[in-house]
Amino acid sequence: MPARSARGKSTGKRSGKRPGASPAPADLADRLHSVAIHLLRRLRREDDASGMPAPQLSALSVIVFGGPITLGALAAAEQVRPPTITKLVGALETAGLVEREIDAGDRRIVRVRSTARGTRLLNDGRQRRVALLTASLAELPAADRTMLAKAIPILEKAARGP
Amino acid sequence: MPARSARGKSTGKRSGKRPGASPAPADLADRLHSVAIHLLRRLRREDDASGMPAPQLSALSVIVFGGPITLGALAAAEQVRPPTITKLVGALETAGLVEREIDAGDRRIVRVRSTARGTRLLNDGRQRRVALLTASLAELPAADRTMLAKAIPILEKAARGP
């Protein structure tokens, strides 16, 4: 985003006197916010490649590797409200990628498991679905990738919340 | 996301033999994808605090700091299609945060500029709007923030594309 540096400057009192020395959280938050938006917009445009929207893939991933899982737990894992998960799973089910399964002991509980097709799609599409981002990253110097590899766990922690 | 590590392992051939040594782009892309989704979901839940959705704030930010800007340029900056920008700007205009302005020489061209209110809102709300993320980052060790500060420009490059 072109205006990014201008915006950075505009924060006045907060911006770096000593670059790299304990950067201001608010600045970092602002830029992370922006970069996340733009990253996802780009991926969204490419998700035709795999045929499915990103949130569905993310949920499918949890279902495939998290075994049969209750809708509630899935909602918690994906950090969304229950109705959102109902819709997501509905879409995955319609696509034949997952199956609902009612708990024998407590019939309120619904578990979702991946079908063979769901698992296959996820494994097959693993690279393809984020192909463009993968390509971008592949063009970075190895040192940059190493840096990202270290930064990602931190991001995951921050994304999970306090 | 709980399943994340399991997913990492599942990529088999791609996962790290030597941790930190030129990590596989596909792995990084996968995790970035996921973390971006979760980050934005969290921010979206908080954007009530500032009263506006993230994409509107992002666009407003470009308008405020990028001066009067044509809709086409704004769409390019935000990496979205023209109709999306028309809608976004429409919302901002309705909220009284920006104004349309038709070019005198070429009357097809529309420029948007921020109103005083728009500028004020952006400046006032700068921290508040990503307050939760800011708080999360503030809790990180300074070393982690330093790491993020270095990683963000790389992310911005990757988000911008190849």
Add this chain to the structure above:
DNA sequence: TGTCATTAGTTAGCCTAGCTAAATAATAGT
């Protein structure tokens, strides 16, 4: 000068992702 192509934005219509509030259904408690 009159037509034709190009460019900038808008409109219409669609889909997905979120949410809250309220309904349904099953279980658990008293």
Add this chain to the structure above:
DNA sequence: ACTATTATTTAGCTAGGCTAACTAATGACA
């Protein structure tokens, strides 16, 4: 048997994103 709690769904809303098709203005040029 009521009542409360828990798990999920339904209904209805806002928003962001897209494509396709339209309008309007400009520019080229025969």
